[in-house]
Amino acid sequence: MPRTSPLPKAELHLHIEGTLEPELAFTLAARNGIALPYPTTQALRQAYSFTDLQSFLDLYYALMAVLRTERDFADLMAAYLERAAEQGVRHAEIFFDPQAHTARGVPIGTVIDGLAGALEKEGGRHGISGGLIMCFLRDEPAESALETFEAARPYFGVITGIGLDSAEVGHPPAAFREVYERAAAAGLRRVAHAGEEGPPAYVREALDVLGVERIDHGIRSLEDPELVARLVREQVPLTVCPLSNVRLRCVSSLAAHPLPRMLAEGLRVTVNSDDPAYFGGYADDNFAAVRAALPLTGEDERTLARNSFLAAFLDHDEPRRARLLAEVEAYDVG
Ligand SMILES: Nc1ncnc2[nH]cnc12
Numbered sequence: 444m445p446r447t448s449p450l451p452k453a454e455l456h457l458h459i460e461g462t463l464e465p466e467l468a469f470t471l472a473a474r475n476g477i478a479l480p481y482p483t484t485q486a487l488r489q490a491y492s493f494t495d496l497q498s499f500l501d502l503y504y505a506l507m508a509v510l511r512t513e514r515d516f517a518d519l520m521a522a523y524l525e526r527a528a529e530q531g532v533r534h535a536e537i538f539f540d541p542q543a544h545t546a547r548g549v550p551i552g553t554v555i556d557g558l559a560g561a562l563e564k565e566g567g568r569h570g571i572s573g574g575l576i577m578c579f580l581r582d583e584p585a586e587s588a589l590e591t592f593e594a595a596r597p598y599f600g601v602i603t604g605i606g607l608d609s610a611e612v613g614h615p616p617a618a619f620r621e622v623y624e625r626a627a628a629a630g631l632r633r634v635a636h637a638g639e640e641g642p643p644a645y646v647r648e649a650l651d652v653l654g655v656e657r658i659d660h661g662i663r664s665l666e667d668p669e670l671v672a673r674l675v676r677e678q679v680p681l682t683v684c685p686l687s688n689v690r691l692r693c694v695s696s697l698a699a700h701p702l703p704r705m706l707a708e709g710l711r712v713t714v715n716s717d718d719p720a721y722f723g724g725y726a727d728d729n730f731a732a733v734r735a736a737l738p739l740t741g742e743d744e745r746t747l748a749r750n751s752f753l754a755a756f757l758d759h760d761e762p763r764r765a766r767l768l769a770e771v772e773a774y775d776v777g
């Protein structure tokens with residue numbers, strides 16, 4: 444029986460800047476009088492062929508040049524939420540990279556007001572709850588993260604938590620201990636990318652030194668059985684991004700993706716889209732891709748969706764979490 448609507452899910456690993464589709468990039472470039480080094484959207488899309496994380500990040504940061512005004516950030520968020528609603532996303536905790544914008548002279552308030560305003564207005568229209576997670580660039584100095592954190596303090600009312608992203612290898616988490624301590628003291632939630640390209644030791648360090656509550660990616664944890672046992676014991680959520688892992692060559696093919704093994708180990712794994720404009724798919728596209736390529740059952744898919752709501756920072760609204768979990772249980776996985 445064909446599915447009439449996508450499986451309800453939470454998106455817990457999505458960089459809003461990674462939702463910038465070529466068409467919107469050209470629209471914003473024209474609006475802001477910026478010349479893009481590509482003649483057409485098609486030519487831009489053809490540049491989306493990556494050899495590793497850094498080759499992607501180079502293009503990802505370059506294209507952000509088109510984001511300048513509060514309206515630009517609001518339009519980006521609105522476009523994402525429209526897609527997310529079509530993909531069964533009911534709750535979205537959305538990363539943004541403030542330093543990538545402030546470094547270009549865009550005030551942090553412009554970024555946050557644009558994103559938070561559209562998340563509230565358009566999220567409400569689509570029935571999507573959510574929050575913003577402010578990420579620090581781990582290949583920038585820890586002092587820059589601290590300055591950014593303090594600059595964002597007036598906006599903490601609309602910020603759910605902090606994260607750590609960008610080039611991983613050679614940038615272990617421990618350097619960011621202080622900003623994570625300040626975030627904890629301010630009542631913000633804490634996550635970090637770890638074990639995407641970097642070793643299992645970075646996952647352990649993120650847990651032990653930064654006190655993170657979820658690990659973004661975490662796929663390389665599987666190389667360390669003791670770490671796996673701990674992640675299972677503590678039910679630490681891992682926000683896995685299958686299409687991203689293949690496009691950034693962290694995994695050789697979807698068929699070789701460790702997701703089934705992660706589920707079999709009893710890890711609290713979720714499926715997410717990371718930078719969907721660049722990697723070929725939004726949340727449900729990732730579910731469809733793993734369903735097609737991997738030996739997953741309908742009940743495995745239900746587990747992934749259930750995990751997404753269990754791992755969501757919905758503690759302030761447990762009745763909503765319970766309703767969303769009930770929707771997952773009632774869904775016909777076929
Ligand atoms: N997959 C990823 N890893 C690290 N930093 C990122 N920033 C955007 N996408 C990222």
Ligand SMILES: [Zn+2]
Nearest residue numbers: 458608636717
């Ligand atoms: Zn990411």
